[in-house]
Amino acid sequence: MVDFDFTDLVGDEAEFFAEYFNKKPMFRKSSLSGDPRELLSVKKLDELVHLEVIRPPYIKVNHNGTGVPEKGYTRSVVVQGVNVTDSVVPEKIYELFRAGATVTWSSLNQVVPEMREFSRVIAQKVACRTDTVAFMTPAGRKGYPPHHDPVELFIVQLEGTKAWKLWNPPAVRHGDNASYTLEELGEPAIEVTLEPGDVLYLPYNTPHAAAAEGQVSLHLSVMMRPRMWKDLIRLSVEEAFKDQEFNEYPHIGEHRGAAAGESFKDKLRALVARLDSLDADTELDRLADLGRHMEGSSHGTTFQTIAAADGFAQDVPLRRTGAAVEFGASENGRTQMRVNGHKIAVPEPVASTLAALGTGAWATAAEIFPGVSAERSTKTAQGLARLGVLELAGQPG
Ligand SMILES: [Fe+2]
Structure with a gap:
């Protein structure tokens, strides 16, 4: 997959967050350490434009500063008996590009695995929703007039x-x-001509203007949606509202009486007290984590985990997955468990092994079910892996 990391964009991370982040634009010459075409290339876009499933709004065309209506480069096709009204016609896109139009691929992190990973690498650091957009402009074309956008941007040529x-x-x-x-x-x-591998950082609302020079230009815009204090605090308040005391239903119409006003003030005070009691670091960690796992950056290995379970050897090391497991009552030698929405009952010794498997701990497939044959224990371990309770201890999380 992609070999690029956050330092490929910003250099020294601590310096970037201290000096530039949310303050001023930054230019880094030859910032990317490898070949930028490994991220995305003109060749790859020739391939993507022929993939019928990539259609508006994932691809758009702009000519002379205005959007070309989709009808100008799409047509109706029938896919598996279903009408798809906006399938892209590659020849039309090429025709518009020859005539000077800019072609844009939006939210490529929802389409191309390499872009997904790149978005995720960045979302891990900035803790907010991150999307990648590719812009391809023919030689010598003016881009957009000077403007600013509501998002933070990394521009990668x-x-x-x-x-x-x-x-x-x-x-x-x-x-x-x-x-x-x-x-x-x-x-x-900053006034600069970007060459392949160069990077710009634009805090949100940074005015900018761009124009292609003597050759076709392909650049990537990594868009990060800043989360203001109001967005973050709203999430903390929402969490506080999960308390039952905010579920009471007051009458606030003309018959409300004086008590309604007092209750209102009580609830406001209760909310403030609840927010005030939060540990700032713990809550900020929670909010950062929400930002890292927003739409556009998620990933998973569940198919691989399930497929790997079929081939477990008896000595394979296993660990608990991140899935929450609730242990219930034990009866007739079996313990009730709830995991991933499934209610299951496992032999008590198996439940004890699972309960003891804390963070960083592992057990072999043969050890999951103490007191029975290694073969039977391995079969039990396979079943638990298929349900999402266990996974290979060596695999990336
Ligand atoms: Fe812009």
Whole structure:
């Protein structure tokens, strides 16, 4: 898969977060350590444009600053008896590109596994939703006029060159879209022609303008959606609302009486007290974790885990998966368990082994069921792996 990591974008991580993150734009020459075409290339986009399943809004075409209507490059086809009204016609896309249009592939992290992994690497660090968008522009075409976007951006030049002008973000930022004239912006803070492997960082609302030069330009925009304090605090409040005391139903119409007002103030005080009692680091870790696992960055190995279970040897080391297991009552030598929505009953010794398998601990398939043959224990271990309770101790989580 991709060999690039966060330092390929920012260099020294601590320096990036101290000096640039959310403050000012940054340019890094030859920032990527490997061949940027391993991430995405013009060749790969020739392949993608022929994959019928990639259609609007994953692919869009822009000409002279406005979007080309989808009808201009799609047609109706029948797939497995179902009408698909917007299948892309590659020849039409090529025709528009020859005429000077920019082709954009949005949310490529939902389509191309390498892009998914790249998004995930970045989401791990910035703890917010991350999407990758590819822009391909023919030689010598103007891009968009100066504007700012509501998202943080890493721009990675993959092929060709593109001239960029960046200005420092305005003093007051609203997280919105806006356009500018060159006159009102004045001298840019950064003016540079990006070459393959170069990287730009734009805090949200950084005004920017770009234009392709003498050759086809392909660049990747990694878009990160900043989570403001209001977004984060809303999540903490939502968590506090899970308490039953906020489920009471007051009458607040004209017959409410004085007690309603007092109850209202009581609930507000209760909410503040609840929020005030949170341990800041624990709660921030929880919020960061939510940000790392948003749509567009998830991944899993469940098929591999289930398939691997079929071939377990008796001495294979196994560990508990991340799935929550509830242990219930024991009766007639069997213990009730609830895992991944399934209710199962396992022999008591098996439940004891599972309960004792803490973080970092492992047991061989033959040891999962103490007191029976290694063969029978291995069969039990296979069953538990198929249910998502156990996995190979060596596999990445
Ligand atoms: Fe933009």
